[in-house]
Amino acid sequence: MVDMFCYQCSQTAKGTGCTVRGVCGKEPTVARLQDNLIFALKGMSAYNYNANVLGVKDSDVDEFLTKGLYSTLTNVNFDAEDLINLGLEAGEANVKVMKMLKQAHIDHYGEPEPAEVKVGAQEGPAIIVTGHDLKALDELLKQTEGTDVKVYTHSEMLPAHGYPELRKYENLAGQLGGAWFDQKDIFSKYNAAIVATSNCVLLPKDEYADRIFTMDVAKLPDTPVVENYDFKPVIDKAIELGGLDAEELTTITTGFGASTVLSLADKIKELVEAGKIKRFFLVGGCDGPFPKSNYYREFVQNLPEDVVVLTLACGKFKFNDLDLGDIEGVPRLIDLGQCNDAIVAVDIALALCDLFGVGLNELPLTIVLSWMEQKAAAILWSLLYLGKTDMLIGPVLPAWANEDILNYLVNTYNLTPIGDPIEDIKKIMGE
Numbered sequence: 001m002v003d004m005f006c007y008q009c010s011q012t013a014k015g016t017g018c019t020v021r022g023v024c025g026k027e028p029t030v031a032r033l034q035d036n037l038i039f040a041l042k043g044m045s046a047y048n049y050n051a052n053v054l055g056v057k058d059s060d061v062d063e064f065l066t067k068g069l070y071s072t073l074t075n076v077n078f079d080a081e082d083l084i085n086l087g088l089e090a091g092e093a094n095v096k097v098m099k100m101l102k103q104a105h106i107d108h109y110g111e112p113e114p115a116e117v118k119v120g121a122q123e124g125p126a127i128i129v130t131g132h133d134l135k136a137l138d139e140l141l142k143q144t145e146g147t148d149v150k151v152y153t154h155s156e157m158l159p160a161h162g163y164p165e166l167r168k169y170e171n172l173a174g175q176l177g178g179a180w181f182d183q184k185d186i187f188s189k190y191n192a193a194i195v196a197t198s199n200c201v202l203l204p205k206d207e208y209a210d211r212i213f214t215m216d217v218a219k220l221p222d223t224p225v226v227e228n229y230d231f232k233p234v235i236d237k238a239i240e241l242g243g244l245d246a247e248e249l250t251t252i253t254t255g256f257g258a259s260t261v262l263s264l265a266d267k268i269k270e271l272v273e274a275g276k277i278k279r280f281f282l283v284g285g286c287d288g289p290f291p292k293s294n295y296y297r298e299f300v301q302n303l304p305e306d307v308v309v310l311t312l313a314c315g316k317f318k319f320n321d322l323d324l325g326d327i328e329g330v331p332r333l334i335d336l337g338q339c340n341d342a343i344v345a346v347d348i349a350l351a352l353c354d355l356f357g358v359g360l361n362e363l364p365l366t367i368v369l370s371w372m373e374q375k376a377a378a379i380l381w382s383l384l385y386l387g388k389t390d391m392l393i394g395p396v397l398p399a400w401a402n403e404d405i406l407n408y409l410v411n412t413y414n415l416t417p418i419g420d421p422i423e424d425i426k427k428i429m430g431e
Helices: 028-053 059-070 080-109 134-144 155-162 180-189 232-241 258-262 265-273 291-301 314-318 339-356 374-385 403-413 421-428
Strands: 115-119 126-130 150-153 172-175 193-196 212-215 250-254 279-285 307-311 333-335 365-370 392-394
Touching: 028 059, 028 080, 028 374, 028 403, 059 080, 080 134, 080 339, 080 374, 115 155, 126 134, 126 155, 126 180, 126 232, 134 150, 134 155, 134 232, 150 155, 155 172, 155 180, 155 250, 155 314, 193 232, 212 232, 250 333, 258 339, 265 339, 279 291, 279 314, 279 339, 291 314, 291 365, 291 392, 291 421, 339 374, 365 374
Parallel strands: 115 172, 126 150, 126 193, 150 172, 193 212, 279 307, 279 365, 307 333, 365 392
Antiparallel strands: 115 250
């Protein structure tokens, strides 16, 4: 493993890349912290872009994105400590972005409410929507009204079913598939038109390459693009394909907004004080095609019955089919939404801190993170900015973190790699 890799200027060693130390004097830890900052900025940009699409902007966020990128330019910042502080500033800015995007979603589509979502195909012409863009889904649902075309969500679009202004459309039929990486199998299996609205799209297989469309920033080679939210070509393709055959349906629940969870605050306090709820777990983040990602299902399956699990992002697909029941009316599995809805988890946690009169790290809350890409880096730094300690992270450690960075994260925040799920549970529960 190389200590670093930097090829951003003409001084690059041997014209290929600096791998031990920069010709400019850049240390490996500085290079890796710059990489980390870029990843966090990329993740933040995804949320900021979606908020901008809904007409919401924040000048402070825009200024930090510029400052952060500038700080990674050649011969600007060689200070590791300052780059750590910039990572925490990125976390702060990402909190603002997530709040902004969440409020924009609520303003346009209403406060999410718990909804049971049908999983599986129903008879008739179909369109599958993947990505994160709720505005795109809204516009598509408007244009399919009056037709028999059914619209299905895939992956991170699942939480759309919880928004009243989206759920009102009869054409919103249900969910097909799970996390982003199953799309090649799911899109090949179902004879439907497909729309990729944002990130998490993969190069298509031949089986569906002629029936997938992209839009906005998402692009694929030789693939038609939806322009100005005109979905007529997609709808026409769905009708031309003839549709799906009905299959046996199951259901999953999504759509727990902050107001729904906090409406149970008094009951939660009563149950905690009576010892009937021992702990809260936030288990979520990115899902990935790694065997070790099965840890998250095993972890949730083996939790004691007196804990509550909050989840969000596509990491929930590892276990959101489980029936965990409830504790005197408080659901034991609560799906808060997309990855940007990490801010909902933050709002709930801070409200519980007020409820019990304790600090964030005194709350009986353990965060178990799964990460895959840059948006997860932004959320991690948001949690570090908030001062949250004692989190677990996996399924693998971030490759940008060398020994120096890992030691800092462990010593300062007790950020710990996941291990054996049962042993981790015993340790957390003090057994």
